[in-house]
Amino acid sequence: MTVEQIIAALALEPLPVEGGLFAVTHADEHGSAIHFLVRAPDFSALHLLTAAETYHHYAGAPLRLVLLHPDGTVTRPVLGTDLAAGQRPQIRxxxxxxQxxxxxxEWTLVGTTMAPPYDPDGVRFAGQSELTARWPAAADDIAALTRS
Structure with a gap:
């Protein structure tokens, strides 16, 4: 399938503020799940969730994540299927x-799940200067993954 056919088959729609395309596949009081597709040069903007989120790789290229931890460390896991290269098909x-x-x-299709479920009041976006002040070693990553 082409990426356009995948978008149509899964009824993916633009994800405001964050970027990418998504469709909710499950949501109740216990948890939530989405399909999420990102196409280059778009990206998922750095955001903070109050609850844990688990990513699952489905198709396309690997997904490169940048994680800015509260203790000041930065990790860069890769979601994908090449286990020998250090990629993982699931990342929490x-x-x-x-994140x-x-x-x-060119594109990556993943799913994410959350328990407790996604809460729109539990997500926060920040500007490049705010994040760079806290994680200066990740300035290039932050510049590439912020919209403001």
Whole structure:
């Protein structure tokens, strides 16, 4: 399938502020799940969730994540299927960790799940200067994954 056919088949729609395309596949009081597709040069802008989010790789290129941890560390896991290269098909991002991502190729299709479920009041976006002041070693990543 082409990426356009995938978008149509999954009824993906633009994800405001964050970027990428998504469709909710499950939502109740216990948890939530979405399909999420990001196409280059778009990206998932750095954002902070209060609850943990688990990513699952489905198709396309690997997804490169940048995680800014509260203790000041920065990690850059890659979601994908090449286990020998250190990629993982599933990655959990703890609540309270800034996260952003971009496809390592033309496009990437992933799913994310949350329990407790996604809460629109539990997401925060920040500007480049705010994040760079806290994580100066990640300035290039922050510049690439912020919209302001």
């Amino acid at each position: 991002v703890p609540g309270g960790v800034w 952003g991502s971009a496809s390592a190729g």
